[in-house]
Amino acid sequence: MENRLVQYFRGDHHIPGERKLVQKLDFFILTFCCLMYFFNYLDRTNLNNAYVSGMREELNFKGNQLNQINTVFTVGYTIGQVPCNLALYYVKPRIFFPSCMVAWALLTMVTAAAQKPQHIMAIRFFQALFESSTFVGTHYILGSWYTEKELGKRSGIFTASGLAGTMIGGFLQTGIHSTMDGLQGLTGWRWLFIIDGIITMPVALYGLFFFPDTPRSSQAPYLSEEEKVLAISRVPEVSERKPISWRFLKHCFGTWYWYMFVVLWILAGETESFSTNALLQLYMKSHPTNKYAVSQVNNYPTGVPAVGIVSTLFWATLTDFMGGKRYLVGYWIAITGVITSALILAYPQNTTIHFAMYYWAGSVYACQATFFAWANDVLRYEEDSLRAVVIASMNMGSNAINAWWSIVFYGANFAPYFTRGMWAMIAVSIAMGLWTGALVWMHVRTEKRREFEGSVTHVATKADDFGDAEVAKQAEQAI
Incomplete structure (x- = not known):
């Protein structure tokens, strides 16, 4: 067991030069992608921080206008998913990603000039279009460079x-x-957006010069020709067709991959609702008896993503170590969603339980890394464009539901208890557990079919080599 752990964390690399290659990839791919996503989330989530730090009063927000802004953002984010991933076929990632970063950084700074909620709605729509490139685009890139045994940790x-x-x-x-x-x-919340935009720019410049694109298109100067060949050999060679064609669309929607993984992420996305809708902040801001200072409303909820970070790294590492059993996270999410919601419903006046349950609910963030790694694992032997579309469609489907789900169940006007949302969380958590089981069954069935076809193909090849045409013909018919 100890040897397995040591080997896992050091990396299971047997090919000469592979360890050095992976170390280079980790440095240049992960540093840029992680910094890009860091600032992506910083720019995106600071709207909630600004809201509870004076923006609500200064811009005279009414009712659930904050949720309406988030819905507008979600609509733009949803629209951009598939086009952004397909754009990576036509524009080099080292050009595309930094360009999107510059655009959303400028829009973030423009937010500081907003004079009413409607201004922010318009800005956030276009900001979302550019930000939609980051999450699904990175998961596509990670799946293009890393093997199944390496992918979970990097996704985490x-x-x-x-x-x-x-x-x-x-x-x-x-x-x-x-x-x-x-x-x-200028008030403090306006400075927040200005500073967010400024500090994003250097990362875009870094990506422009150092991001390695994909294995088959990389011209990175720090990769030797031998390393580029090795990088291509590490991922399966699959058939390919143009991603924008009627034939491809028929193939895409004719497989179970698209339907099963899109619904999986729709359910998973809604189990993150406690965190993505900043319910703990809204709970504190609207608490009927306790009054919290601005610093407390901003600082206390940071425990939620802190739990998410620990949970993400734990589950990503564990599922890698266990041979890619990503489905375990689906069952963990189901348990977490049911218990946390039930206890909040059962003890509406207990502040301690509310804080504890919102912190625990942060652990469901682990599904982001593990489920997209799962999709990359399952689609590794399918054509690249299908993998890109499925990954993008997962996030697109989730955000299409989020566009109205947050208003219906987690509107700011439902604070502080969000009773309707608690019942919704119980429902989607149960559905999450059931759907995870169904996807595992489909995956196992497909793998058995692939193994059977591979063995039959091997028999046919051998029979053809020895001149046994009849056996070769029967083997081909069996496939």
């Missing part, structure tokens, strides 16, 4: 970087509010 580190952005955003707003509020006539 990438996802954790986004959660770190969520967590640090609260501390950043606290620091800005205490030191820059009123500077140059």
Whole structure:
């Protein structure tokens, strides 16, 4: 067992030069992608931090206008998913990703000039279009470079970087509010958006010069020709067709992969609702008896993404070590969603239980890394464009539901108890557990079929080599 752990964390690399190649990939791919996602989440989630730090009062927010802004963002984010992933076939990732970063950074800074909620709605729609490139695009890139045994850890580190952005955003707003509020006539929440946009720019420049694109298109100067050949050999060679064609669409929607993984992520996305809708912040802001300072409302909820980071890294590492059993996270999410919601419903006046359950609910963030790694694992032997579309469609489907789900079940006007949302969480958590089991069954059935076809193909090849045409013909018919 000890030897297995040592081998796992050191990397199971037997090919000469492979360890050095993976170390280079980790440095240049993960540093850029993690920083990109960190600032992506920082820019995105700081809207909630600004809302509870004076923006609501200054811009005169009414009712659930915050949720309406989030819905507008979600609509833009949903629209951008598939086009952004397909764009990676036509525009080099080292050009595409940094360009999107510059665009959303500029829009983040423009948010500081907003004078009413409707201005923010318009800005956030276009910001979402550019930000939609990051999450699914990175998972596609990771699946293009890394093997099944390497993918979970890298997906976990990438996802954790986004959660770190969520967590640090609260501390950043606290620091800005205490030191820059009123500077140059601008309130602290406006400075937050300006600073967020400025610090994003250097990362875009770094990606422009150092991101290695994909194995078959990389021109990275730090990779030798031998390393480029090795990188291509590490991933299966699959057939390919143009991603924008009627034939491809028929193939895509004719497989179970698209339907099963899209629904999986729709359910998983809604089990993250406690965290993505900042319910703990809204609970504190609207608490009927306790009054919290701005610093407390920003800092206390940072425990939620902190739990998410630990959970993400734990489950990503564990499922890698266990040979890719990503489905275990689906069952963990189901248990977590049911218990946390039931206890909040059972003890509506107990602040301690509410805090504890919202923190625990942060652990469901682990599904981001593991489920997209699962999709990459399952689709590894399918054509590349199908993998890109399925991964993008997963996030697109989830955000299409989020566009109205947050308003119906988690509107700011439902604070502080969100009773309707608690019952919704119980329902989707139970569905999550059942759907995970169904997907495992489909995957096992497909793998058995692939193994059978592979063995029959082997028999046919051998028979053909020995001139036994009849056996070769029977083997081909069996496939």
